[in-house]
Amino acid sequence: MPRTIxxxxxxxxxxxxxxxxxxxxxxERLFLAEGLRILTEAREMGRVPNWVFYAPEGATHPLVxxxxxxxxxxxxxxIQTDRDILSKLSGKDNPQAVLxxxxxxxxxxxxxxxxxxxxxxxAQALRDPGNIGTILRTGDAVGAGGLIxxxxxxxxxxxxxxxxxxxxxxxxxxxxxxxxxxxxxxxAGPGHLVATALDGAVDYQSPxxxxxxxxxxxxxxxxxxADYAAAADLRVKIPMLGKADSxxxxxxxxxxxxxxxxQWRRG
Amino acid sequence: MPRTIxxxxxxxxxxxxxxxxxxxxxxERLFLAEGLRILTEAREMGRVPNWVFYAPEGATHPLVxxxxxxxxxxxxxxIQTDRDILSKLSGKDNPQAVLxxxxxxxxxxxxxxxxxxxxxxxAQALRDPGNIGTILRTGDAVGAGGLIxxxxxxxxxxxxxxxxxxxxxxxxxxxxxxxxxxxxxxxAGPGHLVATALDGAVDYQSPxxxxxxxxxxxxxxxxxxADYAAAADLRVKIPMLGKADSxxxxxxxxxxxxxxxxQWRRG
Numbered sequence: 001m002p003r004t005i006x007x008x009x010x011x012x013x014x015x016x017x018x019x020x021x022x023x024x025x026x027x028e029r030l031f032l033a034e035g036l037r038i039l040t041e042a043r044e045m046g047r048v049p050n051w052v053f054y055a056p057e058g059a060t061h062p063l064v065x066x067x068x069x070x071x072x073x074x075x076x077x078x079i080q081t082d083r084d085i086l087s088k089l090s091g092k093d094n095p096q097a098v099l100x101x102x103x104x105x106x107x108x109x110x111x112x113x114x115x116x117x118x119x120x121x122x123a124q125a126l127r128d129p130g131n132i133g134t135i136l137r138t139g140d141a142v143g144a145g146g147l148i149x150x151x152x153x154x155x156x157x158x159x160x161x162x163x164x165x166x167x168x169x170x171x172x173x174x175x176x177x178x179x180x181x182x183x184x185x186x187x188a189g190p191g192h193l194v195a196t197a198l199d200g201a202v203d204y205q206s207p208x209x210x211x212x213x214x215x216x217x218x219x220x221x222x223x224x225x226a227d228y229a230a231a232a233d234l235r236v237k238i239p240m241l242g243k244a245d246s247x248x249x250x251x252x253x254x255x256x257x258x259x260x261x262x263q264w265r266r267g
Numbered sequence: 268m269p270r271t272i273x274x275x276x277x278x279x280x281x282x283x284x285x286x287x288x289x290x291x292x293x294x295e296r297l298f299l300a301e302g303l304r305i306l307t308e309a310r311e312m313g314r315v316p317n318w319v320f321y322a323p324e325g326a327t328h329p330l331v332x333x334x335x336x337x338x339x340x341x342x343x344x345x346i347q348t349d350r351d352i353l354s355k356l357s358g359k360d361n362p363q364a365v366l367x368x369x370x371x372x373x374x375x376x377x378x379x380x381x382x383x384x385x386x387x388x389x390a391q392a393l394r395d396p397g398n399i400g401t402i403l404r405t406g407d408a409v410g411a412g413g414l415i416x417x418x419x420x421x422x423x424x425x426x427x428x429x430x431x432x433x434x435x436x437x438x439x440x441x442x443x444x445x446x447x448x449x450x451x452x453x454x455a456g457p458g459h460l461v462a463t464a465l466d467g468a469v470d471y472q473s474p475x476x477x478x479x480x481x482x483x484x485x486x487x488x489x490x491x492x493a494d495y496a497a498a499a500d501l502r503v504k505i506p507m508l509g510k511a512d513s514x515x516x517x518x519x520x521x522x523x524x525x526x527x528x529x530q531w532r533r534g
Contacts, residue, residue: 041510130397138518140509164515171510205529238525239532242407243308243438248431251405251521254514258505258522262472265506 002068002078008088012079016051016089016101022155029104031157032089034096036063038167042100043067047170048074049100055083057097064098071100091159104157107176109148109185114212117145119260122182122193122216124224126249129154131220133164134250139172142257146173148214150182150228183231186214194260195224195232196252198245204236209260217253269335269345275355279346283318283356283368289422296371298424299356301363303330305434309367310334314437315341316367320348320356324364331365338367358426371424374443376415376452381479384412386527389449389460389483391491393516396421398487400431401517406439409524413440415481417449417495450498453481461527462491462499463519465512471503476527484520 005013018024019032030050033039039049040063052071054064068078086095105111114120121139126132132154136147149156153176156162162169177185186193192210195201196217216232218224223246229235238247238255247255272280285291286299297317300306306316307330319338321331335345353362372378381387388406393399399421403414416423420443423429429436444452453460459477462468463484483499485491490513496502505514505522514522 045510134515134518137511137515140511141505141507141514143508166511166513168509168511205532238408239528240408241410241528242435243312244404244407244433244435246433247408247521248401248404248517250515251401251518254518254522255525258526261506261508265472 002080004080006082006085008085012051013085013089016053019101020091020159022158025104025155025157030101031104031162032099032101032159033162033169034090034099036061036067036096036098039067039098039100041167042102042170043070045170047102048076049102050076051079051101052076052098053079053081053086053089054098055086056080067098105174107174109175109177109181112146112148112173112175114189114191117143118211118213118264119144119257120146120148120212120214121253121257122148122150122214123153123249123253124150124179124216124228125219125222126153127220128249129156129158129161130164131248131250132156133161133169135253136165136168136172138250138254138257140168142254142261144172144257146175148182149174149176150179179228192234193232194234194236195229196237196256197224197229197235198237199226199229201235201237204238204256204259207234207236209263211264213260215253215257215260217249220249269347271347273349273352275352279318280352280356283320286368287358287426289425292371292422292424297368298371298429299366299368299426300429300436301357301366303328303334303363303365306334306365306367308434309369309437310337312437314369315343316369317343318346318368319343319365320346320353321365322350322353323347328364334365372441374441376442376444376448379413379415379440379442381456381458384410385478385480385531386411386524387413387415387479387481388520388524389415389417389481390420390516390520391417391446391483391495392486392489393420394487395516396423396425396428397431398515398517399423400428400436402520403432403435403439405517405521405524407435409521409528411439411524413442415449416441416443417446446495459501460499461501461503462496463504463523464491464496464502465504466493468502468504471505471523471526474501474503476530478531480527482520482524482527484516487516
């Protein structure tokens with residue numbers, strides 16, 4: 001049976017509230033995801049939250065019932081609360097009707113089964129959690145297997161990244177690694193590393209992309225370090241026809257990833 | 268000669284500070300842009316701020332000198348200040364070395380000379396200023412003439428949008444219009460309206476795109492209204508190979524715009 005919590009001072013509320021900050025997430029190894037659609041997608045992927053919070057006005061939706069049943073069936077807890085508490089937990093004035101608290105998965109490189117997809121995205125030192133979430137969302141759309149984060153990136157389990165991923169945090173594999181470890185891992189099996197770059201790069205439409213392909217993008221303001229690009233099998237550039245010399249990192253990733261996918265779609 | 272302001276209580280500081288809010292911008296018809304690179308790009312486009320603020324540690328850079336000279340030559344004012352004031356004006360703990368205050372340009376549809384470019388971007392009811400800025404940046408990169416904002420969109424002159432545009436707020440034409448007025452204007456001259464849509468749409472790689480092309484994207488969560496899509500000459504969809512049914516709005520715009528440009532690049 002769901003229990004009801006409506007006190008801000010409740011220790012569980014305080015604990016869940018702490019997950020909006022990186023410190024709280026690192027301590028608890030838990031993260032937040034909001035919205036019935038995204039939580040339903042997670043459930044369909046077999047990812048059930050440890051706790052689900054919902055406001056009574058949302059409790060009559062059959063998908064909320066299904067979510068509650070799944071959480072309780074997995075030994076988790078469904079908690080009825082109110083919109084004020086949901087606002088406090090989500091940090092939004094106009095919160096979603098449901099909010100789930102999930103175990104943070106491990107992000108070791110050995111989680112990546114490179115044979116399970118023909119395309120993987122690699123992102124280096126991304127600072128903007130919104131970009132990380134948007135790249136996860138794009139990865140799902142373009143049929144990538146997942147995202148490998150190199151060096152110090154923003155936290156993919158932050159509220160901003162999870163929100164921007166629109167559920168792809170549950171459908172894309174996620175790994176984090178230092179550059180030397182990634183390169184060692186990559187070279188221990190099949191894989192063509194494609195760097196988006198400006199110097200010494202060919203037009204991104206000219207090469208034939210082999211599979212599995214690892215598409216790598218760099219930091220928002222610096223791009224990829226020169227030695228990272230040099231270690232790739234191929235350096236490609238997207239034509240820039242105006243005054244600017246670069247695209248937003250998530251946009252560049254999407255434009256290059258769709259080019260690769262389109263080439264393969266044509267056979 | 269530059270004057271020096273270091274008091275938070277200075278009326279000009281208060282006035283410029285008000286431009287971080289939409290109310291202040293509407294009252295003053297002014298907006299903020301930060302960063303030496305972007306302000307230099309604006310200067311090279313003939314767009315000189317009414318005021319430029321800079322910290323003394325940045326004052327020895329030749330591009331700062333050039334900016335100050337341009338501002339003073341145009342009858343504006345260069346103001347030396349300190350990092351605390353720059354932080355207050357920009358809303359960032361780590362502010363850029365220079366900050367400019369610019370006149371907001373008019374955004375009437377008649378600012379758009381459709382013959383001056385082969386590609387134009389049209390965005391409807393976008394809520395996220397970051398998406399608007401990112402679309403401006405993409406428009407510059409892909410050689411679009413500018414951005415036409417339909418219905419109620421976030422403010423393209425907000426600090427977030429200007430920042431995300433990375434200078435493209437100065438290089439792309441910008442217009443705002445209600446849908447019926449846009450459609451009347453569009454149909455009064457040459458122009459092929461392409462809607463990104465899901466229903467009744469063809470794969471975005473299959474059509475031949477005529478010029479001038481107006482690429483239209485819809486609201487982040489709702490997409491385009493059905494009657495807007497129906498009024499277009501062509502409805503295209505980007506293939507979605509995963510669980511998600513849509514891309515981020517700025518990402519979808521970029522993927523479609525590069526497809527159009529690539530088709531034309533091939534001749």
